[in-house]
Amino acid sequence: MKIERVQGTVSLRRTIESGTEEQRQAVKRIIDDVRNNGDGALKKYTEMFDGISLDTFAVTQEEIEEAYWLVDENMVHIIREAAQNIREYHERQRMTSWFMTRDDGTILGQKVTPLDAVGLYVPGGTAAYPSSVLMNVIPAQVAGVKRIVIVSPPNERGTLPAAVLVAACELGVQEIYKVGGAQAIAALAYGTETIEPVDKIFGPGNIYVALAKREVFGQVDIDMIAGPSEIVVLADETAKPNEIAADLLSQAEHDERAVSILVTPSLQLALKVEEEVEKQLATLPRKEIAQKAMNEYGVIYVTDTMKQAIDVVNELAPEHLEVMTAEPFEILSDIRHAGAIFLGPYSSEPVGDYFAGTNHVLPTNGTARFSSGLTVEAFMKKSSIIFYSQQAWQQHAAKIAAFARLEGLEAHARAVEERLKRGDK
Ligand SMILES: NC(=O)c1ccc[n+]([C@@H]2O[C@H](COP(=O)([O-])OP(=O)(O)OC[C@H]3O[C@@H](n4cnc5c(N)ncnc54)[C@H](O)[C@@H]3O)[C@@H](O)[C@H]2O)c1
Ligand SMILES: N[C@H](CO)Cc1c[nH]c[nH+]1
Ligand SMILES: [Zn+2]
Incomplete structure (x- = not known):
């Protein structure tokens, strides 16, 4: 970890991975193949990339039962408690339809409707996170989405990680398919004999998954293209170096490209944290x-003042920010850009990853400047409602027609004026 005195501006913006030309072409071919050949193509790519031959893709009841044997009972209880916390928090985000009226009898409103069907990609490999199943499925359920489909690549035993299956089953998800990569995204977007298409695709994955999500965007909606995890700790001399080091490492273990940064006005703290990181790394x-x-992305920025440290944090706009200062709530009002803000010495980042109830799908790569983490709203859409009364039409028709003619759109103007033929008084 390097220590730097802040000079000029700092940024987390990195080039968003767009893959090689070869990878982009491969993804296009896979998507076309799935569109044209459905399950046959899914079977072919599952053999090719996951090294397993499957006759059917749907996870069976027997696999779920086996998963419950493999997962410790205490863990099932912890998953249930985490799910309750996540549901309680996301219930607060529920959106309702609303109406407004004007004196002329106009009624305007916004009708909120859950998406009909969503697909969640759960990455394979060692990074299969049951916690991410909770973080995506629960807001979808709170929104009222009827059909929730999970896809994930099969392991060498031709099944999915037991903890992922248990998490899905605990939430009552019934449609789970053992298919991964670009072929899974294509199946969700276009459908196959086995998999009905969905309206929106959520969840992270490797470069093939990310490229496929970009490719099918438009046919369906997508959540975001998530980058590697980031943590920024803002601390003063009251913070404990060992706790800061542990929190920085919690995100570094996600990915070689993860970013862990400490921003502090205390050089003494910086030196102690640097030492602690080395010590703790050795046993991970x-x-x-x-x-x-x-080595690559770990930095300690030392500033002259706390005010300057806060400015640095806002420039970074990190996915996760921990405020470990004497009075964290006082600093909160000055924080403008961060996906999630963890306050005080006990709110270490994994509290939010697993258990507190907030969502761990958050904006990365400096995009917290203009975007938010996953919420119930991502699973809903809004329709505007317009009712114009006779009185409102009489009062405003001429203005509307004039506006239309300003834009050279005569048919628009006439559509409003056509009501004159009713001869209403
Ligand atoms: N941001 C997050 O919250 C988060 C969480 C978990 C995992 N991840 C990311 O998910 C990714 C997991 O990657 P993974 O590979 O283990 O699982 P994955 O499920 O993303 O991808 C596996 C699939 O990739 C496809 N594939 C592999 N090689 C291919 C090739 N040469 N051509 C075409 N397709 C190919 C296969 O279909 C395979 O099933 C990592 O990049 C990790 O950082 C991110
Ligand atoms: N910190 C990750 C998102 O940046 C989410 C996660 C899942 N499991 C553990 N952590
Ligand atoms: Zn994490």
Whole structure:
């Protein structure tokens, strides 16, 4: 981890991965193949990339039952408690339809409707996170989405990680398919004999998944293209170096490209955290990943003042921000850009990843400047409602027609004036 005195501006904006030309072409071919050949293409790519031959893709009841044998009972209870917390928080985000009226009898409104069907991609490999199943499925359920489909690549045993199946089953998800990569995204977007298409696709994945999501956008909606995890800790001399180091490493272990940054006006704290990071790294099971991330993207920015430190945080606009200062709530009002803000010494980032109830799908790559984490709203859409009364039409028709003619749109003007033929008084 390097220590730098802040000079000029700092940024987390990195080039968003767009893959190689070869990868982009491969993804296009896979998507076309799935559109044309449906399940046959899914079977072919599952054999090719996941090394397993499947006759059917749907997860069976027997697989779910086996999963419950494999997951510790205490863990099932923890998953249930986390799910309750996440549901309680997301219930607060529920949106309702509303109406307004004017004296001339106009009624305007906004009708909120849940999406009919959504697909959640759960990445395979060692990074299969049951917590991400909770974070995506629960807001969809709170929104009222009827059909929730999970897709994920099969492992060498031809099934999915037990904890993912248990998390899905705990939430009552009934449609789970063992298919991954670009072929899974194509199946969700265009449908196959087995998989009905959905309206919106959520969830992270490798470069093939990310490119496929971009490719099918328009046919369906997508959530976002998530980048590697980021944590920024804003701390003063009251913070404990060992706790800061542990929190920085919690995100570094996600990915070699994860970003872990400490911003502080205290050089003394900076030096102690640097030492602690080295010490704690040595005993981490995912040491190699975390070490690479810390070497490449780990920084401690030392500022002259706390005000300057807060400015740096706002420039960074991180996915996760921890405020570990004497009075964290006082600093909160000055924080403008961060996906999630963790306040005080006990709110370490994993509290939000798993349990507190807030969502862990958050904007990365500096996009917290203009976007938010996953909410119930992402699973809903809004229709405007317009009722114009006779009185409102009489009062405003001429103005509307004039506006239409300003734009050279005569048919628009005549549509409003056509009502004159009614001869209403
Ligand atoms: N941001 C987050 O919250 C988050 C969470 C978990 C995982 N992730 C990311 O998800 C990714 C997981 O990657 P993964 O590969 O283990 O699982 P994955 O499920 O994303 O991808 C596996 C699939 O990739 C496809 N594939 C592999 N090689 C291919 C090739 N040469 N051509 C075409 N398709 C190919 C296969 O279909 C395979 O099923 C990582 O990049 C990780 O950082 C992100
Ligand atoms: N911190 C990750 C998002 O940036 C989410 C996660 C899942 N499991 C553990 N962490
Ligand atoms: Zn995490």
